[in-house]
Amino acid sequence: MFAGTGRREWSKEAKRVVACMGSQRIIGGGLGLSEAGPSTHHHHHVPSYGVLHGINTANPSTLINEGHAFNFGELEEAIVLQGVKARNDEGKAPLFTTAPRPAATLEMFPSWPIRFHQTSRGGSKSGGESTDSALSTKTEPPFEAESPMSKKATTPSLDHQHQLQHDHHDASRIVGPSSSPQNQSQAKSPHEKRKGAGSTSEKPLDAKTLRRLAQNREAARKSRLRKKAYVQQLESSRLKLTQLEQDLQRARSQGLFMDCGGVGGNLSSGGAMFDLEYGRWLEEEQRLMGELRNGVQAAVSEGEMRGIVDGYLSHYDELFRLKSVAAKSDVFHLINGMWTSQAERCFLWIGGFKPSDLITMLIQQLEPLAEQQIMGMYGLRHSSQQAEDALSQGLDQLQQSLVDTIAGGPIVDGVQQMVVAMGKLANLEGFVRQADNLRQQTLHQLCRLLTVRQAARCFIVIGEYYGRLRALSSLWASRPRETLMSDDNSCQTTTDLQMVHPSHHQNHFPSF
Amino acid sequence: MHYQTASWGNYVAASRNNGMVGVGVDPLERIERLASENAVVIFSISSCCMCHAIKRLFCGMGVNPAVHELDEDPLGKDLERALIRLLGTSSVVPVVFIGGKLVGTMDRVMACHINGTLVPLLKEAGALWL
Numbered sequence: 001m002f003a004g005t006g007r008r009e010w011s012k013e014a015k016r017v018v019a020c021m022g023s024q025r026i027i028g029g030g031l032g033l034s035e036a037g038p039s040t041h042h043h044h045h046v047p048s049y050g051v052l053h054g055i056n057t058a059n060p061s062t063l064i065n066e067g068h069a070f071n072f073g074e075l076e077e078a079i080v081l082q083g084v085k086a087r088n089d090e091g092k093a094p095l096f097t098t099a100p101r102p103a104a105t106l107e108m109f110p111s112w113p114i115r116f117h118q119t120s121r122g123g124s125k126s127g128g129e130s131t132d133s134a135l136s137t138k139t140e141p142p143f144e145a146e147s148p149m150s151k152k153a154t155t156p157s158l159d160h161q162h163q164l165q166h167d168h169h170d171a172s173r174i175v176g177p178s179s180s181p182q183n184q185s186q187a188k189s190p191h192e193k194r195k196g197a198g199s200t201s202e203k204p205l206d207a208k209t210l211r212r213l214a215q216n217r218e219a220a221r222k223s224r225l226r227k228k229a230y231v232q233q234l235e236s237s238r239l240k241l242t243q244l245e246q247d248l249q250r251a252r253s254q255g256l257f258m259d260c261g262g263v264g265g266n267l268s269s270g271g272a273m274f275d276l277e278y279g280r281w282l283e284e285e286q287r288l289m290g291e292l293r294n295g296v297q298a299a300v301s302e303g304e305m306r307g308i309v310d311g312y313l314s315h316y317d318e319l320f321r322l323k324s325v326a327a328k329s330d331v332f333h334l335i336n337g338m339w340t341s342q343a344e345r346c347f348l349w350i351g352g353f354k355p356s357d358l359i360t361m362l363i364q365q366l367e368p369l370a371e372q373q374i375m376g377m378y379g380l381r382h383s384s385q386q387a388e389d390a391l392s393q394g395l396d397q398l399q400q401s402l403v404d405t406i407a408g409g410p411i412v413d414g415v416q417q418m419v420v421a422m423g424k425l426a427n428l429e430g431f432v433r434q435a436d437n438l439r440q441q442t443l444h445q446l447c448r449l450l451t452v453r454q455a456a457r458c459f460i461v462i463g464e465y466y467g468r469l470r471a472l473s474s475l476w477a478s479r480p481r482e483t484l485m486s487d488d489n490s491c492q493t494t495t496d497l498q499m500v501h502p503s504h505h506q507n508h509f510p511s512f
Numbered sequence: 513m514h515y516q517t518a519s520w521g522n523y524v525a526a527s528r529n530n531g532m533v534g535v536g537v538d539p540l541e542r543i544e545r546l547a548s549e550n551a552v553v554i555f556s557i558s559s560c561c562m563c564h565a566i567k568r569l570f571c572g573m574g575v576n577p578a579v580h581e582l583d584e585d586p587l588g589k590d591l592e593r594a595l596i597r598l599l600g601t602s603s604v605v606p607v608v609f610i611g612g613k614l615v616g617t618m619d620r621v622m623a624c625h626i627n628g629t630l631v632p633l634l635k636e637a638g639a640l641w642l
Binding site for chain 1: 559560561562565566569618619622626627628
């Protein structure tokens with residue numbers, strides 16, 4: 001079965017076996033074997049044999065051996081015999097702490113020097129006293145079970161806990177011949193323990209031992225449950241992490257999360273929430289843009305086109321609704337435009353686009369328009385400009401009033417000053433709401449002025465325009481900075497941009 | 513309009529007392545009366561910035577609105593309460609009446625302006641010429 005090979009080879013294999021064992025959590029106390037890894041859980045009912053079989057399946061070659069050929073079958077026999085012997089000796093002295101026991105154990109493994117065995121037990125003994133000893137903890141429980149007198153007050157549950165933590169630690173530690181006696185004595189003792197616990201046909205067990213066995217079972221079960229909970233927690237955290245990474249990736253690719261730097265700390269949950277929602281809104285907007293383009297190219301029916309156009313319009317309504325919610329929790333986030341791309345931020349007006357600028361752009365792009373429609377567009381631009389001026393002046397007055405409140409007044413009245421200032425700041429939300437209202441009304445009016453197909457083209461232009469601004473922002477953010485050091489830097493950066501351009505963002509520049 | 517004829521006596525008394533109105537004058541009535549005095553009437557608060565914005569809007573259009581500052585009126589609080597009941601919102605100023613009829617707060621005024629109904633309304637009330 002296990003052919004003895006040269007020393008070097010077996011040590012390598014020993015490490016492998018031990019690593020397998022460690023990872024399979026075979027190094028566990030008694031019934032804790034049932035929490036061993038997937039490859040051994042089918043050995044649940046035969047824990048002790050499970051260890052051995054685990055080793056079997058993991059590495060069919062040499063078990064840890066001091067260099068002598070080893071008959072595993074003999075070992076199994078010996079273990080069974082030992083178990084029987086243990087039952088017979090139950091009423092007498094504790095199993096492993098007195099001299100006779102070690103001698104009995106040594107009978108099984110005649111080739112191993114006594115000192116290895118003693119260190120393992122010595123370790124376990126010391127582990128009994130100090131539960132945070134790494135070496136001891138893994139050997140603790142089996143001995144604990146068998147020797148009622150051996151340990152002072154150490155609770156098996158604690159040991160199991162440390163065991164879980166130190167499992168890998170142990171695997172890395174036991175890379176030598178000294179591990180084998182521990183493994184096999186552990187292999188032996190769980191078997192014994194199990195036999196002790198399960199057998200009713202044997203001699204009646206000592207009450208103390210029974211209690212200890214029960215405690216161990218309890219501890220093992222608790223640690224199994226703990227492990228399960230921990231693993232579940234890890235799994236859910238992992239899922240959350242991947243989700244967050246995806247969101248972040250998406251946001252970054254749209255050039256949203258530029259270096260927040262100083263404002264990063266001020267990013268409230270309302271603002272962060274809005275950023276996420278805006279990211280999703282953008283994705284949906286891209287999808288609707290696709291629908292619009294398809295509708296125009298495929299020349300769908302009027303009714304269907306009307307549906308698509310209305311869908312796009314209500315998507316913008318949704319954005320304004322999201323913004324009004326966000327304005328309540330974090331109006332500064334909307335006003336400073338950190339939720340939008342850099343190029344869009346450049347043209348920001350009270351937390352969004354300026355309607356009159358958009359209409360100016362549209363008048364140029366939607367060239368073949370009827371006279372009446374052109375007049376309507378100019379009229380819309382005019383009204384929008386008037387409303388924008390009014391709001392801007394109102395905002396200026398708010399700023400002035402705020403400055404007067406903060407700067408003026410005696411220091412004594414500080415708190416009152418702040419209260420007044422806070423009251424004035426609250427008006428900001430109103431201005432953002434009115435600005436969004438203006439944007440919303442402008443878009444709706446555009447739809448009324450134009451025919452369905454013109455409206456579709458209009459929305460495609462709008463979507464394209466902002467898509468290009470976002471693309472420009474991300475290109476700008478990723479532009480090569482080293483070239484800025486040279487004299488003819490402008491030429492170089494342009495070239496780089498041109499080189500970059502064909503490869504990315506092709507979908508942002510289709511002709512329409 | 514029929515309110516005025518019915519409470520003519522009250523109105524005369526009020527105008528004589530010049531603000532020393534008794535409990536007889538309903539604030540809502542007073543609002544209606546004030547609203548019908550001019551083509552464009554704005555109820556505002558002097559420290560409110562949105563009111564400033566709406567004033568600038570009308571002035572920018574060439575309209576000369578009559579502004580009633582509620583914080584400068586001794587019975588301003590009553591009027592404010594009546595306006596709140598009328599409109600159903602807590603942030604009530606600025607409120608705009610054109611030709612004696614209620615238009616609404618900033619939302620409505622801007623929406624009307626954008627969809628092109630504000631200017632005809634102003635012309636009809638005689639606040640705008642051409």
